[in-house]
Ligand SMILES: C=C(CC[C@@H](C)[C@H]1CC[C@H]2C3=CC[C@H]4[C@H](C)[C@@H](O)CC[C@]4(C)[C@H]3CC[C@]12C)C(C)C
């Protein structure tokens with residue numbers, strides 16, 4: 506073999522390996538490959554239209570103020586983004602503070618385990634995950650605590666994905682997934698030994714509605730912990746840059762309107778909870794949660810090229826390219842929100858339903 510042939514063969518093998526490991530990603534770990542990106546429950550040919558429909562909510566802001574329209578708008582959003590999230594981020598759809606010397610995966614798991622540790626539940630108890638996504642937190646929490654977790658999500662496609670992952674992890678007996686609206690849950694009063702929500706209640710048009718529903722299904726004396734997306738004490742409504750960043754976050758994340766951190770405890774008390782603890786988990790000594798977003802910049806470009814090619818050859822739905830671009834822009838707004846300190850995705854509140 507002459508050196509040119511050797512060089513070409515080596516380049517092809519290296520390129521192939523890079524393609525398989527870095528571009529297609531390890532489906533075993535993340536659960537998704539680029540070639541399987543879909544529009545969730547939306548038919549392939551309708552993805553582009555649904556993406557355009559998603560934006561009409563923001564062109565007519567009155568629409569998203571109408572509470573009954575929000576779940577449908579959020580459902581459309583998760584049909585569009587769920588596969589991209591799983592492929593590019595993993596099975597837990599939330600942020601966590603970076604931990605030096607630990608992988609993103611470990612930092613994510615620790616952030617999830619902390620939530621259930623705060624609930625003080627015994628193995629075998631029944632806890633609620635309000636807005637469970639594809640169940641990354643649910644599986645970590647069930648495995649760590651021995652509790653039985655019931656998750657609810659508005660998105661049917663996420664239910665399918667979560668059940669599949671639960672089965673693969675051998676946790677289907679401990680983890681149940683229900684498709685429904687957390688503003689009117691199909692659960693009995695006083696039927697849970699604890700509840701948590703991770704970066705999910707920000708989608709509720711009125712926080713009272715979801716908090717009072719969670720309160721209703723919890724047993725007296727049990728605890729509820731939530732990681733909330735809020736603006737912080739540094740946010741100034743008269744600062745045009747602050748407004749731009751917060752609006753950018755709302756538009757790219759299907760939020761009917763971000764709340765100020767002071768609203769959270771106020772609403773919790775209004776629906777009857779006792780507030781046990783409240784803390785922004787992003788504050789020092791925690792390390793920035795947004796560094797993971799910043800570090801991904803090269804990967805985002807690579808992903809964009811990949812998705813564009815897949816859509817062009819007809820493997821991925823056409824609209825997925827626009828959805829990916831929207832997420833790309835959103836990542837930048839989120840990073841600016843974190844760097845300026847005007848936004849946090851982990852304002853933790855721990856509440857008790859009185860005896
Ligand atoms: C809690 C919510 C979601 C939080 C995060 C899980 C997601 C917010 C922004 C998402 C992403 C942005 C950029 C994408 C990138 C361009 C792509 O190539 C790979 C996936 C991203 C990294 C994607 C992953 C999930 C997020 C970080 C909200 C909705 C309330």
Ligand SMILES: C[S@@+](CC[C@H](N)C(=O)[O-])C[C@H]1O[C@@H](n2cnc3c(N)ncnc32)[C@H](O)[C@@H]1O
Nearest residue numbers: 597598599636637638658659686687703705708
């Ligand atoms: C950002 S994801 C977080 C998912 C999960 N907590 C995690 O950390 O991986 C938000 C979740 O809230 C769910 N959600 C939003 N609005 C909802 C509603 N009205 N009823 C039920 N689930 C809802 C979404 O379907 C999605 O699963």
